[in-house]
Amino acid sequence: MNQPSGVRPDPGLALLDLYEQALPQVYGYLLARCGQRAVAEDLTTEVFLAAMDSCRRGKVTEVGTSWLIGVARHKLVDHWRRAERERRGLRVLGGLAAEPEDPWDERLDALLAHDVLAELSAQHRSALTLRYLDGLPVPEVARCLDRTVHATEALLVRARGAFRAHYQRREEGTR
Amino acid sequence: MTDPFEDLLEPVIPVDPDPRFAASLRALLEAAFVRPMSGGAMPTTIAQGDVVYASVWSPDSARAAAFYRTVLGWNVSDDGRRVVGLGQHLGLWTDPRRTTFLSHSVADMDAAMERVRAAGGTAGDAVEEPYGLSAMCVDNQGLPFALHHAEPGARSETFAQGEIVYLTMHVRDSLSAREFYGSVFGWTFTPGRVEDGWQVQGPYPGFGMQGGHAEAAVLPMYAVDDVVAAVARVRAAGGTATDPEQMPYGITSDCVDDQGLGFYLGQL
Numbered sequence: 001m002n003q004p005s006g007v008r009p010d011p012g013l014a015l016l017d018l019y020e021q022a023l024p025q026v027y028g029y030l031l032a033r034c035g036q037r038a039v040a041e042d043l044t045t046e047v048f049l050a051a052m053d054s055c056r057r058g059k060v061t062e063v064g065t066s067w068l069i070g071v072a073r074h075k076l077v078d079h080w081r082r083a084e085r086e087r088r089g090l091r092v093l094g095g096l097a098a099e100p101e102d103p104w105d106e107r108l109d110a111l112l113a114h115d116v117l118a119e120l121s122a123q124h125r126s127a128l129t130l131r132y133l134d135g136l137p138v139p140e141v142a143r144c145l146d147r148t149v150h151a152t153e154a155l156l157v158r159a160r161g162a163f164r165a166h167y168q169r170r171e172e173g174t175r
Numbered sequence: 176m177t178d179p180f181e182d183l184l185e186p187v188i189p190v191d192p193d194p195r196f197a198a199s200l201r202a203l204l205e206a207a208f209v210r211p212m213s214g215g216a217m218p219t220t221i222a223q224g225d226v227v228y229a230s231v232w233s234p235d236s237a238r239a240a241a242f243y244r245t246v247l248g249w250n251v252s253d254d255g256r257r258v259v260g261l262g263q264h265l266g267l268w269t270d271p272r273r274t275t276f277l278s279h280s281v282a283d284m285d286a287a288m289e290r291v292r293a294a295g296g297t298a299g300d301a302v303e304e305p306y307g308l309s310a311m312c313v314d315n316q317g318l319p320f321a322l323h324h325a326e327p328g329a330r331s332e333t334f335a336q337g338e339i340v341y342l343t344m345h346v347r348d349s350l351s352a353r354e355f356y357g358s359v360f361g362w363t364f365t366p367g368r369v370e371d372g373w374q375v376q377g378p379y380p381g382f383g384m385q386g387g388h389a390e391a392a393v394l395p396m397y398a399v400d401d402v403v404a405a406v407a408r409v410r411a412a413g414g415t416a417t418d419p420e421q422m423p424y425g426i427t428s429d430c431v432d433d434q435g436l437g438f439y440l441g442q443l
Contacts, residue, residue: 012208019204023197024189031190041196048200049332052207069187108182132183160180 011055014063019048022065026072033076033129035114043079047072073130073144080122108167116166124159131156199443202424203332209365209376223287224360225330225379227323228278228306229339229395230266233434239267242432245412246405247337247397262331263338264306273436274318275342275393279360279378280325284308287322287359294358295351298322315355316346316391330379334398340441341381341396349373349386356384396439402426405440416440 026047031040051071054060060067117125123145130141142152191197233239240251243258250260251267258265268276281287288298288310295315301308301322308324334340346352349371356362362377364384375382399405402419406428409416413433419426425443432438 016201016204016208019201023200024191025187027192028190029187032185032188037193041192044192044196045200045203045332048204049207052204056208108179110182113183128180128183132180133185135184135186163180 011058011060011063012052015048015051015055018063018065018068022068023048025065026068029069029072030076033133034079035118039079043072043075046075050075070144073134076129077122077126077144080125084122112167112170116163116170119166120159120162123155124162127152127155127159128163195442198425202443205424206381209374223279223281224356224362224377225280225325226277226339226342226382227280227325228264228266228321229342230268230276231395231436232268232270232272232274232276233432233436234269234271234273235434236267236269238434239432239436242412242414242434243267243337246408246414246432247399249337258337261335261338265337265339272319273392273434275395275436275438276319276321277342277393278309278321278323281322281360282324284310284322284324288312290359291322294355296355296359314352314391316348316352318344318346318391318393334380334443336398336400338398339380339395340398340443341383341439342378343394343396343439344382344384344391345388345394346384346386346391347388349384352384352386352391392437394437394439396427396441399440399442402428402440402442405442406430409440 023044027040027044030043030047031037034040034043047068051060051063051068054071055063117128120128126145127141130136130144131138136144138152138156139149141156142149145152145155147155231239231243237255240249240255243249244251249258249265251257252259256266256268258267270276284301288301291298291312291314297313299311301310301324306323310322311319312322313319344352353362353364353373356375357364360377362375362382364373364375366372367374367383367385369385371386373384373386375384406416406419409428409430409432414431416428416430419428419440419442425441427442428440430438430440
């Protein structure tokens with residue numbers, strides 16, 4: 001293939017070179033968070049095609065796995081947003097008021113936690129996933145969600161409240 | 176006191192996806208890498224020169240219909256002319272020439288016909304067909320094709336079994352053929368992996384060209400779900416097929432149908 005000569009290798013080629021190594025990381029990240037193979041495959045496709053598009057537009061400074069995981073976070077958040085728009089009207093969300101932050105000392109059951117996350121609104125699910133499953137600091141969560149840090153902090157408080165209410169309701173249901 | 180939410184931390188654990196998914200995404204990515212950028216938009220709409228219709232030309236189209244029904248599961252209309260139920264527009268036609276007849280989208284019919292003539296081809300009158308404005312042409316290699324007036328539409332990123340994923344044009348003289356298609360559709364060409372082989376940038380679906388062939392012809396690669404099973408069906412139906420081979424973009428086989436028309440199978 002004809003590549004323009006330059007000191008820096010074409011980022012698109014770099015992405016193709018990275019593909020085999022990065023694919024299990026991106027797919028693994030998405031599969032663990034969305035839990036469905038078909039959805040994980042679709043989102044993985046979106047991630048790599050968007051990444052190639054960015055490479056070809058010269059918008060990328062460093063082609064690497066952590067950059068791709070970052071793209072995957074955006075695709076995941078978009079997916080939940082989209083899915084919620086499609087579901088809206090079919091489902092009435094419990095009008096959960098923002099609860100005051102109070103200590104909650106309990107070990108969370110991972111499987112139940114995943115079920116509970118899937119029940120939450122797209123906003124709450126996204127915020128909690130980025131903050132706690134991915135372990136991102138709040139400013140990075142804010143950047144991913146395209147919100148201010150202050151708004152993200154408030155969102156996280158509401159999301160934690162919603163999570164806790166759902167979680168405890170589910171626990172009571174299983175007792 | 177620890178925050179129970181800290182328990183949710185889930186480091187990325189690599190998971191190998193289905194190898195078929197991995198191979199098809201790699202092919203998509205390679206295609207996206209070589210596809211020219213247009214107007215700063217995502218390259219997902221029909222561009223000038225995209226193939227919007229393809230027809231299998233063979234001495235006996237009813238026989239071809241039976242062959243491809245068996246091999247690819249094509250559902251052919253009662254008049255034997257159209258393949259129905261696919262996202263692509265495919266058809267069959269009786270003609271002594273063994274090739275795949277292609278119809279290419281153009282935005283400005285008159286200008287495109289002029290370019291065909293100026294480049295050494297012939298272009299008949301533009302005719303308003305039930306499916307739109309069309310003009311029959313012949314390129315400078317003697318290959319028949321059509322121009323079809325089309326507004327921008329969608330380019331599908333996925334292919335069902337029996338759909339064409341790639342086209343290879345065999346020509347006598349690749350230099351003059353490249354000049355022709357370069358000036359008519361604006362395609363560009365980069366050297367491929369084989370002797371006098373050229374990767375074509377511009378059209379959808381993917382396109383290659385090879386010079387040095389006595390007879391000009393277009394050979395399609397059809398998508399199949401299981402290439403091993405499809406190869407067995409080709410052989411049972413009276414055609415020939417090479418053993419499947421792993422290529423960077425998928426598993427393929429080179430085939431010839433029971434009337435001597437070459438094609439490829441690709442499990443991408």
